[in-house]
Amino acid sequence: RKEVEQDPGPFNVPEGATVAFNCTYxxxxxxxxxxxxxxxRKEPKLLMSVYSSGNxxxxxxAQLNRASQYISLLIRDSKLSDSATYxxxxxxxxxxxxxxxxxxxxxxx
Amino acid sequence: GAGVSQSPSNKVTEKGxxxxxxxxxxxxxxALYWYRQSLxxxxxxLIYFQGNSAPDKSGLPSDRFSxxxxxxxxxxxxxxxxxQEDSAVYLCASSDRxxxxxxxxxxxxxxxIL
Numbered sequence: 205r206k207e208v209e210q211d212p213g214p215f216n217v218p219e220g221a222t223v224a225f226n227c228t229y230x231x232x233x234x235x236x237x238x239x240x241x242x243x244x245r246k247e248p249k250l251l252m253s254v255y256s257s258g259n260x261x262x263x264x265x266a267q268l269n270r271a272s273q274y275i276s277l278l279i280r281d282s283k284l285s286d287s288a289t290y291x292x293x294x295x296x297x298x299x300x301x302x303x304x305x306x307x308x309x310x311x312x313x
Numbered sequence: 314g315a316g317v318s319q320s321p322s323n324k325v326t327e328k329g330x331x332x333x334x335x336x337x338x339x340x341x342x343x344a345l346y347w348y349r350q351s352l353x354x355x356x357x358x359l360i361y362f363q364g365n366s367a368p369d370k371s372g373l374p375s376d377r378f379s380x381x382x383x384x385x386x387x388x389x390x391x392x393x394x395x396x397q398e399d400s401a402v403y404l405c406a407s408s409d410r411x412x413x414x415x416x417x418x419x420x421x422x423x424x425x426i427l
Contacts, residue, residue, distance in 0.1 A: 247404060248356065250415030291355065298361075298369055300346065301416065305355030 205230050208304040210292050216310045221282045225307045227275040227292030236295040237268055239277050241288045242306065248291055251277075282311045315339065317419035319405050325425045328397060334390040334422045338407030345388050346408075346416060347380055349401040356404065362388065392424075400426045 210227045217223050229237075237254040252259065254266040254275055265278040275292055292304035318337040326332055338345050347359040358372040362382040373379070377395075382388040392399055402423050406416040 247418035247420055249418070298371075299344070299363060300358050300361040300369055300372070302358060303348070303356035 206304075207231055207302050208292055208294050210304040210307050212305060212307060214308040214310050216312060217282055218312055219282055219284060221311075222278065222280045223282055223309060224279075225277045225290055225292075225309075227277075227304055229273050229275070229292075229294045229302075231294070231296065232270075232273060233297055234273075234294045235297055237266075237275050238293040238295070238301075239264075239266060239275075240291040240293050240303070242291055243288050248303070251290070279309075282309075284311050284313060287311045317405055317407050317417050319403075319419035319422050321422060322420060323423045323425075325427065326395060327427050328395060330395055331391065331393045332395055332424065334392075334403050334405075334424070336388045336390070336405030336407075336419060338386065338388070338405070339409075339417055340386075342407035342409050342417075343385065344408045344410060344416075345382055346406045347388070347390050348404045348406065350404060350421075351401040359390070359403075395424075395426045397426045400424055 208229050239251040240248040241251045242248040252261050254268045256268050258267045263280045267276045287310050289306035289308045291306045294302045320335045343364045345362045348356040350356050360380045361369040377393045380390045402421040404421045406418045408416045
């Protein structure tokens with residue numbers, strides 16, 4: 205079983221839609237969790253951290269369920285510019301990050 | 314300020330040759346990471362340097378891969394006797410302390426093995 209698993213998609217949604225991505229992780233000792241965004245042929249960039257209490261940044265909401273080892277990202281009112289691959293990322297206790305393979309989102313006009 | 318700089322941006326070489334990839338992290342960042350990303354795949358962790366501590370080499374796929382970080386700054390990833398499956402984008406990232414986010418990524422080196 206991979207340490208971080210995501211649905212690869214693609215998710216094809218119209219502008220204005222709400223879309224949710226899920227991610228599961230296998231190492232219960234994982235310390236911290238993040239969502240990164242990667243545009244085509246570009247480097248990954250941090251989108252947001254994920255906190256146990258859930259956190260929101262504008263149209264983006266991240267949730268963590270430690271008991272189920274499950275992370276989610278919700279995007280409301282999708283924009284064309286949200287089209288990208290969203291990477292679920294887990295921080296190991298050793299200090300290195302483990303990346304999921306990513307979920308591809310395509311927002312259409 | 315300057316971000317993470319990687320060189321070369323593209324490298325094409327013949328199978329069996331050795332290659333060296335360079336990463337110049339953001340000044341003052343103590344943590345440096347190497348990843349690789351094959352076409353259509355996620356990022357694969359390779360190696361992690363933190364200050365003067367022994368590097369975490371747990372992600373290196375074979376003994377043909379090695380990395381150094383001199384003076385706590387510039388890092389070189391070396392691949393010996395390259396194979397076609399080594400073709401990928403090699404990404405370097407740095408952060409200002411262990412595990413701290415965000416990791417700032419360089420643009421990567423696109424390695425193609427013929």
